[in-house]
Amino acid sequence: MSEETIGELSSGHALVDEIAARIRARIMSGDIPIGAQLRQAELANDFGVSRTPVREALRQLQTGGLIDVVPNRGAVVRVPAxxxxxxxxxxxxxxxxxxxxxxxxxxxxxxxxxxxxxxxxxxxxxxxxxxxxxxxxxxxxxxxxxxxxxxxxxxxxxxxxxxxxxxxxxxxxxxxxxxxxxxxxxxxxxxxxxxxxxxxxxxxxxxxxxxxxxxxxxxxxxxxxxxxxxxxxxxxxx
Amino acid sequence: MSEETIGELSSGHALVDEIAARIRARIMSGDIPIGAQLRQAELANDFGVSRTPVREALRQLQTGGLIDVVPNRGAVVRVPAxxxxxxxxxxxxxxxxxxxxxxxxxxxxxxxxxxxxxxxxxxxxxxxxxxxxxxxxxxxxxxxxxxxxxxxxxxxxxxxxxxxxxxxxxxxxxxxxxxxxxxxxxxxxxxxxxxxxxxxxxxxxxxxxxxxxxxxxxxxxxxxxxxxxxxxxxxxxx
DNA sequence: CTGCCGCTAATTGGATCCATGTCTGCCATG
DNA sequence: CATGGCAGACATGGATCCAATTAGCGGCAG
The missing domain is CATH 1.20.120.530 (GntR ligand-binding domain-like)
Incomplete structure (x- = not known):
């Protein structure tokens, strides 16, 4: 969960997809456990970008069903029943x-x-x-x-x-x-x-x-x- | 494709989902035909909101596969082969x-x-x-x-x-x-x-x-x- | 006349700013 | 002593601003 600056990112495809993939990878590997809160500022800081692409990435993960996004309360990694x-x-x-x-x-x-x-x-x-x-x-x-x-x-x-x-x-x-x-x-x-x-x-x-x-x-x-x-x-x- | 201001939107759930649903509906109904360009500014204008939620909505539709988003070139309604x-x-x-x-x-x-x-x-x-x-x-x-x-x-x-x-x-x-x-x-x-x-x-x-x-x-x-x-x-x- | 080059306008993408809503903790009151 | 309300901090969501990239167009040379 420490510093992890993105080296080269402008390799043609959108930054958002890159961020989304990284967050997804963290969740998949268990680095971010299920039920954990995902704070936009923290993630943005980790990746060395602003909050905007992080927000859009979280939207992607939301539509994927991997996380829950409650308005004004943020995102949490979904805990499947x-x-x-x-x-x-x-x-x-x-x-x-x-x-x-x-x-x-x-x-x-x-x-x-x-x-x-x-x-x-x-x-x-x-x-x-x-x-x-x-x-x-x-x-x-x-x-x-x-x-x-x-x-x-x-x-x-x-x-x-x-x-x-x-x-x-x-x-x-x-x-x-x-x-x-x-x-x-x-x-x-x-x-x-x-x-x-x-x-x-x-x-x-x-x-x-x-x-x-x-x-x-x-x-x-x-x-x-x-x-x-x-x-x-x-x-x-x- | 004319003016279509959103009446009440702060009904609890995020505005982005509302926008995404509307755009999807337009595409589904054929109001926006396949292959058409989706300009963020225009959509934002139509819905009476800023470009930010529109962008996030387009991301959602992108992950759904309904539209293609080419970096720096915008989104088009996908034409299935x-x-x-x-x-x-x-x-x-x-x-x-x-x-x-x-x-x-x-x-x-x-x-x-x-x-x-x-x-x-x-x-x-x-x-x-x-x-x-x-x-x-x-x-x-x-x-x-x-x-x-x-x-x-x-x-x-x-x-x-x-x-x-x-x-x-x-x-x-x-x-x-x-x-x-x-x-x-x-x-x-x-x-x-x-x-x-x-x-x-x-x-x-x-x-x-x-x-x-x-x-x-x-x-x-x-x-x-x-x-x-x-x-x-x-x-x-x- | 045609093809290439550079410029300009338009559009997207990222950063920053501001308002709104939520949670925590303290304090007053029954 | 417990409970309800209030205030402040904090995080999100939307708006605005600015940079970067691309497409369209016109001029110029061959």
């Missing part, structure tokens, strides 16, 4: 199922290899991050994303990718990452389910691939919803 | 299929009645709007929306509703409305397909309801894509 998680993941399940089905007829052998590598990587890293002495345990999530992102990319539908992204961006990633690290059973299931999906895709079974994917995402959503349930019963604000 | 329409409607088809499936176990008898009435209403109005001497032919679309909105509402998943809405908001409504008015065959198909969906829902057949809905939305998307195809071959800018 467990039922919201389940709703969102039911939708995401359908979207990813479609992605998996579309991927079947478009995937290449090298893509399949990438999927297998990514899955193994994620598994190994999650275990490593759980061992005592791991410097920072938050960054195994990107490895997990590789799996889903690859399938989404292969499915070759930009609007589908965006719809999935919009849902994912509602929930900070570090939470899901922690689940993989801390919960042995969840990590194991995650790994095995990924394998089944890869197998189905490889053998060209669109029906199975989409069904497996749907079940997988629903399961992940259930885990995440559980986490938020447990969290809401604990009392803490920061 | 036909393939984008097909992509989007493939996604929407999946989402609405899910909505239909969920609706089956939750719908009430009165909801079903509402669906039938809405469908008949839309059919009649589309015909009426096509007759010579119809004052304004653009407003049969809301009647069509009632059908889909009802199913979405009954399906009782806020995130699903939002995902569908986000896709719909990418395409101005007056275009789809015109299709119903001008194309007899399309209007007839639309009516019949709605009927089949209602029947499937009423008899509790989730499988059929979702399949019918998927096919229906895909078909509508195809019609819309055709329209944009024909349009792009014609040369005009306004």
């Amino acid at each position: 467990p039922w919201e998680v389940r709703e969102a993941y039911e939708v995401r399940a359908e979207l990813e199922a479609l992605a998996a089905a579309r991927a079947v007829s478009r995937i290449s052998q090298s893509d399949i290899q990438r999927l297998r590598v990514a899955n193994q990587d994620m598994y190994d890293r999650s275990i490593a991050a759980g061992r005592p002495g791991a410097e920072r345990a938050t960054n195994s999530r990107p490895e997990n994303d590789v799996f889903h992102d690859t399938i989404t990319t292969v499915s070759a539908n930009a609007r589908l990718a965006r719809a999935i992204e919009e849902i994912n961006e509602t929930f900070p990633r570090n939470v899901s990452a922690q689940l993989l690290v801390n919960d042995d059973r969840h990590r194991e299931e995650n790994y095995q389910e990924h394998l089944r999906i890869i197998d189905a895709i490889e053998r060209g079974d669109a029906e199975a691939a989409s069904a497996q994917m749907r079940a997988h995402v629903i399961g992940a959503g259930e885990q995440l919803a559980h986490w938020y349930e447990r969290r809401s019963s604990t009392v803490f604000t920061a | 036909p393939w984008e329409v097909r992509e989007a409607y493939e996604v929407r088809a999946e989402l609405e299929a899910l909505a239909a499936a969920r609706a089956v176990s939750r719908i009430s008898q009165s909801d079903i009645q509402r669906l039938r009435v809405a469908n008949q209403d839309m059919y009649d109005r589309s015909i009426a709007a096509g007759r010579p001497g119809a004052e304004r032919a653009t407003n049969s679309r809301p009647e069509n929306d009632v059908f889909h909105d009802t199913i979405t509402t009954v399906s009782a998943n806020a995130r699903l509703a939002r995902a569908i809405e986000e896709i719909n908001e990418t395409f101005p409504r007056n275009v789809s409305a015109q299709l119903l008015v001008n194309d007899d065959r399309h209007r007839e198909e639309n009516y019949q397909e709605h009927l089949r969906i209602i029947d499937a829902i009423e008899r509790g057949d989730a499988e059929a309801a979702s399949a019918q809905m998927r096919a229906h939305v895909i078909g509508a998307g195809e019609q819309l894509a055709h329209w944009y195809e024909r349009r792009s071959s014609t040369v005009f800018t306004a």
Whole structure:
């Protein structure tokens, strides 16, 4: 949360998008925790810009649903209710199922290899991050994303990718990452389910691939919803 | 596009959202056509506010994908390419299929009645709007929306509703409305397909309801894509 | 006559200023 | 001693000001 001046920013695209991306990244990584207040002046100071672009960036995040903006009271990082998680993941399940089905007829052998590598990587890293002495345990999530992102990319539908992204961006990633690290059973299931999906895709079974994917995402959503349930019963604000 | 001062605006929620909604409405209704430039000063003048809230409103619409904002060159209403329409409607088809499936176990008898009435209403109005001497032919679309909105509402998943809405908001409504008015065959198909969906829902057949809905939305998307195809071959800018 | 160059006007984007609304803490009062 | 009201600080939201970039246009040279 310290000083973090923007080096080069006038690289063509709008400054606002840059700011929005940075704030989003902070929230996603857990650097700014859910429920935290976002003061415009502070953010502007951090980025070395005026409040104006920060305000517009916050608007963007608001429409994305990542933060709540109450008039004259400022913005807070949204704390999803467990039922919201389940709703969102039911939708995401359908979207990813479609992605998996579309991927079947478009995937290449090298893509399949990438999927297998990514899955193994994620598994190994999650275990490593759980061992005592791991410097920072938050960054195994990107490895997990590789799996889903690859399938989404292969499915070759930009609007589908965006719809999935919009849902994912509602929930900070570090939470899901922690689940993989801390919960042995969840990590194991995650790994095995990924394998089944890869197998189905490889053998060209669109029906199975989409069904497996749907079940997988629903399961992940259930885990995440559980986490938020447990969290809401604990009392803490920061 | 004339003067349109905002009456009461400090009704609690932010002015920016109000402005964004108004601009969106103008685009959706076709009042501001696709491809048109959106000058901040002009909009600010129309609404009787300064440029600041207009700018933030445009940001919101940008993240929604309704407009394109090029740095230092302003915003234009996005002109979807036909393939984008097909992509989007493939996604929407999946989402609405899910909505239909969920609706089956939750719908009430009165909801079903509402669906039938809405469908008949839309059919009649589309015909009426096509007759010579119809004052304004653009407003049969809301009647069509009632059908889909009802199913979405009954399906009782806020995130699903939002995902569908986000896709719909990418395409101005007056275009789809015109299709119903001008194309007899399309209007007839639309009516019949709605009927089949209602029947499937009423008899509790989730499988059929979702399949019918998927096919229906895909078909509508195809019609819309055709329209944009024909349009792009014609040369005009306004 | 055509193509290139520079200038000017217009428009966006960022910074600053000001008004409005909200929260905190103190103080008076029942 | 608790509660309600009041005042001040503080943060947001909108307006205004200023700089930067771009497009449009006219002149000039080849």
